[in-house]
Amino acid sequence: MNKYWCVYRPPDYGAIPIGRIAGERFDWPHAVDGVAFGWRLHGWVAYEQPLTFKQVRSYELLPDDELDRHAMLLWEKKAYDVERAMDCLTSEYEFVAQDYAAYVDYAKGDEYGASVLWWYDHGKTAEDLRHVLISRGIEAAEPVMV
Numbered sequence: 001m002n003k004y005w006c007v008y009r010p011p012d013y014g015a016i017p018i019g020r021i022a023g024e025r026f027d028w029p030h031a032v033d034g035v036a037f038g039w040r041l042h043g044w045v046a047y048e049q050p051l052t053f054k055q056v057r058s059y060e061l062l063p064d065d066e067l068d069r070h071a072m073l074l075w076e077k078k079a080y081d082v083e084r085a086m087d088c089l090t091s092e093y094e095f096v097a098q099d100y101a102a103y104v105d106y107a108k109g110d111e112y113g114a115s116v117l118w119w120y121d122h123g124k125t126a127e128d129l130r131h132v133l134i135s136r137g138i139e140a141a142e143p144v145m146v
Contacts, residue, residue: 002050003064006042022046052137070115071132077112086126092116
């Protein structure tokens, strides 16, 4: 089961991709511990197969899987292209290595910084990022229009 959080609207028809196998609509939007920087979520949906990041982005969903969530945030916040996402992650790692404590402090209030730190702390590399992005439908040479 591949679970996604509904960030901006409840999981109703037209607001989510077709084919869900489970889901829940919250009575009112609220934060969910450990999911997303205090965002107020409207519910969740689940699918048998993982959605592509383009589907996730176009329906304004957030992957529940930490690896997917942080890979998507790195791609979406700084790059919209696999190679650029890898370059950004590599250059950010240099800052983390220089002063880990300062980067932790910075990452507390920044989604992108928190995602970089998650990847760093879990021993993930730029090649790991490439693999996740391509497996979720992002082609290496295909920038996404914003």
